[in-house]
Amino acid sequence: MTTEELRTILEESGADAWEITDTKTEGWEFYFIRHSLDQNRVRDVEHREIAVYRAMDDGTMLGRASAEIPPTLQREEAAREIAGLLADAAYGKNPVYRLNGPAPIDAPRPQETDPAVIAREYLAAMQGIPETEGEDLNSYEIFVDRNEVRYCNSEGIDVTQIYPSSMVEVVVNARDGQHEIELYRLFEAGTCDRKALTEDIGELTRFGRDRLTAEPTPAIGTGAVLFSTKDAAELYRYFVDRMQAKLVYMKLSDWEIGRAYAGEARGDQVTLTARAFLPNSSRNRVFDDEGAPIRDLPIITKGVPAHYLGTRQFRCYLGQEDGFHAANYEVSGGTGTEESLRTGSYLEVVEFSDFSVDEMTGDIAGEIRLGYWHDGDRVTPVTGGSVSGTLRELMNEMRFSAEQRQYDRYLIPRLTRLEGVHITGIQTGDN
Amino acid sequence: MKAPFSPWLAAQAEPLKELIASLSSHYDYVSALASDSRGFRIVASQRNRFVDRSTMTTERGVVVRVHRDGLYSEYAFNADDLRDVHALAARMRRILDEQLGVLAAVGVKVYDTPGLEDTPLTIYAEMETDTLPEDADLETLMKTLQSYSDRAVSRDERIVECQAQLSSTHVNKMFLTAHRDERQSYVYSEGTIAVIGSADGRTEMVREGASGRTGVQVIDELAETIDGAIDDVLKMLHADRVIPGEYEIVTTPEVSGLIAHEAFGHGVEMDMFVKGRALGAEYIGKRVGSDLVSMHEGAKCVVDVASYAFDDEGTPAGDVTEIDHGILKTGICDALAALRLGTLPTGNGKRENFEHKVYTRMTNTMFDSGKDTREEMIASVKKGYLLEGMYSGMEDPKHWGIQCIIARGREIIDGKLTGKMVAPVVMTGYVPDLLGSISMVSGDRCSYGNGACGKGHKEWVKVSDGGPYLKARARLG
Numbered sequence: 001m002t003t004e005e006l007r008t009i010l011e012e013s014g015a016d017a018w019e020i021t022d023t024k025t026e027g028w029e030f031y032f033i034r035h036s037l038d039q040n041r042v043r044d045v046e047h048r049e050i051a052v053y054r055a056m057d058d059g060t061m062l063g064r065a066s067a068e069i070p071p072t073l074q075r076e077e078a079a080r081e082i083a084g085l086l087a088d089a090a091y092g093k094n095p096v097y098r099l100n101g102p103a104p105i106d107a108p109r110p111q112e113t114d115p116a117v118i119a120r121e122y123l124a125a126m127q128g129i130p131e132t133e134g135e136d137l138n139s140y141e142i143f144v145d146r147n148e149v150r151y152c153n154s155e156g157i158d159v160t161q162i163y164p165s166s167m168v169e170v171v172v173n174a175r176d177g178q179h180e181i182e183l184y185r186l187f188e189a190g191t192c193d194r195k196a197l198t199e200d201i202g203e204l205t206r207f208g209r210d211r212l213t214a215e216p217t218p219a220i221g222t223g224a225v226l227f228s229t230k231d232a233a234e235l236y237r238y239f240v241d242r243m244q245a246k247l248v249y250m251k252l253s254d255w256e257i258g259r260a261y262a263g264e265a266r267g268d269q270v271t272l273t274a275r276a277f278l279p280n281s282s283r284n285r286v287f288d289d290e291g292a293p294i295r296d297l298p299i300i301t302k303g304v305p306a307h308y309l310g311t312r313q314f315r316c317y318l319g320q321e322d323g324f325h326a327a328n329y330e331v332s333g334g335t336g337t338e339e340s341l342r343t344g345s346y347l348e349v350v351e352f353s354d355f356s357v358d359e360m361t362g363d364i365a366g367e368i369r370l371g372y373w374h375d376g377d378r379v380t381p382v383t384g385g386s387v388s389g390t391l392r393e394l395m396n397e398m399r400f401s402a403e404q405r406q407y408d409r410y411l412i413p414r415l416t417r418l419e420g421v422h423i424t425g426i427q428t429g430d431n
Numbered sequence: 432m433k434a435p436f437s438p439w440l441a442a443q444a445e446p447l448k449e450l451i452a453s454l455s456s457h458y459d460y461v462s463a464l465a466s467d468s469r470g471f472r473i474v475a476s477q478r479n480r481f482v483d484r485s486t487m488t489t490e491r492g493v494v495v496r497v498h499r500d501g502l503y504s505e506y507a508f509n510a511d512d513l514r515d516v517h518a519l520a521a522r523m524r525r526i527l528d529e530q531l532g533v534l535a536a537v538g539v540k541v542y543d544t545p546g547l548e549d550t551p552l553t554i555y556a557e558m559e560t561d562t563l564p565e566d567a568d569l570e571t572l573m574k575t576l577q578s579y580s581d582r583a584v585s586r587d588e589r590i591v592e593c594q595a596q597l598s599s600t601h602v603n604k605m606f607l608t609a610h611r612d613e614r615q616s617y618v619y620s621e622g623t624i625a626v627i628g629s630a631d632g633r634t635e636m637v638r639e640g641a642s643g644r645t646g647v648q649v650i651d652e653l654a655e656t657i658d659g660a661i662d663d664v665l666k667m668l669h670a671d672r673v674i675p676g677e678y679e680i681v682t683t684p685e686v687s688g689l690i691a692h693e694a695f696g697h698g699v700e701m702d703m704f705v706k707g708r709a710l711g712a713e714y715i716g717k718r719v720g721s722d723l724v725s726m727h728e729g730a731k732c733v734v735d736v737a738s739y740a741f742d743d744e745g746t747p748a749g750d751v752t753e754i755d756h757g758i759l760k761t762g763i764c765d766a767l768a769a770l771r772l773g774t775l776p777t778g779n780g781k782r783e784n785f786e787h788k789v790y791t792r793m794t795n796t797m798f799d800s801g802k803d804t805r806e807e808m809i810a811s812v813k814k815g816y817l818l819e820g821m822y823s824g825m826e827d828p829k830h831w832g833i834q835c836i837i838a839r840g841r842e843i844i845d846g847k848l849t850g851k852m853v854a855p856v857v858m859t860g861y862v863p864d865l866l867g868s869i870s871m872v873s874g875d876r877c878s879y880g881n882g883a884c885g886k887g888h889k890e891w892v893k894v895s896d897g898g899p900y901l902k903a904r905a906r907l908g
Binding site: 039 | 439471473476477478479480481482483484485489491492502503504505506507508509510511512523526527529530531533534536537538539540541542543569570573591592627629632633634635636672675676705706707708767786788822823825827829830832833834836855857859887888889906907908
């Protein structure tokens with residue numbers, strides 16, 4: 001069954017509104033142990049996701065139900081599925097809103113989308129990574145996708161975009177005699193930027209070397225923590241999450257347009273902008289999951305929320321129909337120079353096991369795999385223990401650098417410093 | 432009732448066997464895994480309701496694995512109706528050969544691996560369930576979830592939201608080779624209650640769950656968790672941070688399961704042995720925990736969301752004793768890793784879905800029970816915490832570090848719970864130190880199947896884990 005046939009069934013189904021998102025993916029994948037090919041794979045798939053809507057309660061409420069309709073479903077089977085969904089929609093009843101209508105969409109910027117071409121660049125890049133006797137690649141996986149996404153709905157939108165996305169998972173080993181350690185990274189991008197990939201893996205290798213000589217993290221208790229790697233993007237994701245219309249509507253975020261998010265801020269204030277395009281982002285799209293045009297849009301300006309993000313349903317509930325579900329973000333640089341942020345005693349953590357920031361509570365937590373304890377003129381690589389705290393409080397004294405660095409979908413300050421973070425060393429005494 | 436095997440999959444069996452025969456003239460091993468899993472997920476809360484006929488594991492598609500010249504290759508597809516299997520075979524060969532051309536141009540070498548043996552095997556497993564998600568009465572279920580949400584928010588004005596969720600999936604998989612025909616059908620379901628409280632600018636959430644390889648009856652178990660979740664979230668609104676340090680701890684079965692999963696679940700996934708990424712490979716036969724520590728892993732070791740008849744490579748389900756009275760006995764293994772290590776697969780080859788590669792993955796990971804009681808454990812603690820609820824964990828098989836983010840800790844002083852709570856709690860440490868410190872193990876145990884497990888930061892699969900209450904020492908922050 002074709003997408004056109006599916007569309008016809010929906011038009012004839014009696015649904016008051018409907019949507020189709022048809023995503024075709026050709027994915028090329030390569031898995032390596034050291035530099036030997038473990039396995040090669042191809043994904044040649046199409047996913048058709050639909051949503052049907054029915055007006056209820058004199059048009060004050062809207063029922064919605066969604067499903068994936070497999071391409072191998074026969075026309076009669078699809079019609080039955082959709083009839084069932086229309087019945088289901090009565091149980092997914094929420095206040096009424098209207099789907100996006102047609103709007104001008106920018107032409108996409110030209111970019112390479114052929115997985116064969118992109119994969120070849122990745123293969124050559126990874127085979128050419130500089131290695132030494134003491135530092136090398138343990139294993140890596142390369143994923144390259146050509147994504148073709150068509151979105152159409154009952155309001156008359158029918159748009160298609162094609163974009164590449166890719167991912168490389170790398171495990172690096174460093175060893176000193178019998179002592180061997182590993183570090184892990186998952187790099188995401190649009191296509192292969194060989195120079196950036198080589199530099200990033202080079203940085204990881206340097207961290208690996210330092211981890212070999214790392215000492216147990218000291219009993220710091222509470223102190224300053226400097227974020228200088230990808231984990232800093234997690235901190236800024238909290239600001240993105242707090243501005244999600246769904247969280248605000250559900251009363252899980254109390255951030256309001258026009259009211260500063262931090263009343264007692266003594267550090268830098270975040271300026272967050274949704275970006276339609278970031279160089280080589282894996283999500284450079286011209287429309288979002290609901291067919292809305294994506295553009296540059298200020299979300300937070302100097303600590304004051306300006307525009308909610310997210311799906312149309314929840315934006316409408318907050319009285320803000322204009323908008324989209326963004327994917328790329330920029331956090332403007334702060335006031336600090338690198339020198340001014342690297343003062344006093346502080347712990348710079350460059351590798352966590354899994355650094356997390358809870359979108360609702362703001363709790364931060366992560367086990368330290370590699371950090372640098374800067375104490376006066378001494379810099380000591382450390383490992384073990386954890387950092388924890390609540391960003392809700394820590395953001396009052398958050399400072400970040402003017403200089404920026406991009407991690408796929410996030411362009412953020414190169415350095416971010418938090419004060420008063422709980423640091424659990426592994427030299428602490430018993431309780 | 433038995434969960435009936437998918438008619439769609441049954442209809443694909445003959446064309447797929449033809450496809451396998453067609454490809455076998457070019458490759459020395461060919462298998463196909465076809466999936467047709469259906470389900471639903473519904474959510475009720477105070478401000479939003481949601482109905483979706485998809486879950487984390489619903490899918491319909493096929494992945495074909497081939498082997499030639501020491502190399503395994505795979506092709507995953509879902510849009511071909513198998514009416515012309517020879518054309519499909521030609522397309523697969525063309526694109527896989529195109530990949531080999533790119534690899535050759537870059538000078539890539541192959542990790543030479545022997546072909547899998549294709550010993551004859553037939554499995555037809557339609558497992559027991561109470562209901563099928565296809566037949567579920569969503570109206571009644573949604574009303575019940577809504578009543579849970581309403582009950583929670585009506586109890587205290589500080590409860591600002593309660594999201595009640597239920598999902599149920601009817602899994603159907605068929606694994607075929609020239610000599611194997613394996614088919615399985617089963618249902619698993621899970622429900623969660625997320626109670627959210629807010630006061631003085633602070634927001635906290637307590638999540639409770641119920642799961643099983645059953646139908647939607649898990650919704651009844653959820654009802655029993657609501658009052659406890661409300662009590663806990665109200666306390667968490669005033670909870671302090673734990674003072675960083677090492678403490679005596681008592682872990683609830685849910686937290687014990689998280690430790691099992693992160694400590695020697697991931698630590699003995701033997702595809703990591705092939706890459707030299709797991710310290711466990713050097714510790715087989717050696718002590719890694721106290722005498723009280725025994726641990727099992729396998730689709731057969733309990734019945735929960737990860738209990739199946741065969742894995743995604745057609746290997747029958749197993750039950751592996753990983754740790755026996757503190758001694759590391761063996762790991763778990765997918766079929767290709769087993770070939771490379773010269774051992775046997777254990778039924779732990781799993782894919783996120785038909786589009787994804789197989790890795791060695793956990794199923795159900797459980798600490799064995801002991802003879803102590805929860806009350807005896809608490810009474811034995813001079814200063815420490817009873818740890819409850821889990822947010823996340825992270826493995827570190829190479830260095831045996833462990834990170835567990837735990838929802839809350841109840842203070843214990845001189846053998847008694849003081850009523851004071853700390854939240855959240857970050858538990859870190861060195862796995863053998865943590866397992867070596869286990870000094871008491873309760874006689875009861877439970878499994879929890881509401882979570883999902885990634886490998887690194889991707890490849891999400893359903894797992895369950897659990898165990899009894901444990902008493903140990905750990906570093907908290």
